[in-house]
Amino acid sequence: xxxxxxVLFRTLADPTRRxxxxxxxxxxxxxxxxxxxxxxVSQPAVSKHLAxxxxxxxxxxxxxxxxxxxxxxxxxxxxxxxxxSQMAGFWExxxxxxxxxxxxxxx
Amino acid sequence: xxxxxxxxxxxxxxxxxPFPPEKIWRALTQPHLIEExxxxxxxxxxxxxxxxxxxxxxxxxCRVLTVEANKTLxxxxxALGLESVVTWTLTPTPAGTHLRxxxxxxxxxxRQAYGGAMGGWQRFFDNLEQVLARVD
Numbered sequence: 693x694x695x696x697x698x699v700l701f702r703t704l705a706d707p708t709r710r711x712x713x714x715x716x717x718x719x720x721x722x723x724x725x726x727x728x729x730x731x732x733v734s735q736p737a738v739s740k741h742l743a744x745x746x747x748x749x750x751x752x753x754x755x756x757x758x759x760x761x762x763x764x765x766x767x768x769x770x771x772x773x774x775x776x777s778q779m780a781g782f783w784e785x786x787x788x789x790x791x792x793x794x795x796x797x798x799x
Numbered sequence: 800x801x802x803x804x805x806x807x808x809x810x811x812x813x814x815x816x817p818f819p820p821e822k823i824w825r826a827l828t829q830p831h832l833i834e835e836x837x838x839x840x841x842x843x844x845x846x847x848x849x850x851x852x853x854x855x856x857x858x859x860x861c862r863v864l865t866v867e868a869n870k871t872l873x874x875x876x877x878a879l880g881l882e883s884v885v886t887w888t889l890t891p892t893p894a895g896t897h898l899r900x901x902x903x904x905x906x907x908x909x910r911q912a913y914g915g916a917m918g919g920w921q922r923f924f925d926n927l928e929q930v931l932a933r934v935d
Contacts, residue, residue, distance in 0.1 A: 789835070791816060
């Protein structure tokens with residue numbers, strides 16, 4: 693396994709870190725304060741986790757005044773992802789929704 | 800990594816669907832119906848028409864390549880460096896329709912195209928958990 697894989701695995705192995713990353717993916721850019729409010733850990737702890745995520749390339753920071761905004765960079769996960777099976781999974785699930793829709797149409 | 804940087808690969812999903820091609824065609828080509836099973840869009844069933852699929856992660860840029868009503872629909876699907884073509888083929892069967900989707904044009908050096916823009920994150924993290932369970 694390459695070093696890049698290793699770093700990503702280590703970074704995401706921590707559940708708090710993974711939750712922060714997932715939240716940024718799901719909800720978009722947020723400040724440290726906003727992330728802390730729902731993280732269940734202290735702000736210094738959140739900042740530390742964000743720093744680790746940033747070093748792994750999984751999040752980016754943007755300074756605005758005294759606030760630092762963080763956003764997800766899911767593209768950094770590419771080395772982990774087997775894209776063919778992921779895309780197949782994506783389309784399988786779209787097919788499911790398509791079939792559901794067809795059952796509802798004209799009825 | 801293998802030396803396959805120019806290799807074209809594809810993802811194929813096919814299913815027997817108990818509905819006639821005409822009905823499936825509507826679901827594949829009418830924007831308000833497409834939105835219900837795929838994504839928001841400004842699709843038009845006109846060859847050459849540029850459109851996009853949009854979701855929380857951004858947009859997928861597309862252009863209609865082929866429109867043969869109730870038979871074949873193809874459009875480009877470009878996002879985050881990925882350049883691919885999605886082709887739908889509808890073949891009538893006694894019980895309904897054989898529906899086939901092929902997405903072609905991935906290359907190994909475009910894996911980042913997956914990005915996360917399109918996959919279900921829950922599924923991704925489920926997979927990741929499994930991978931992590933095998934590490935260490």
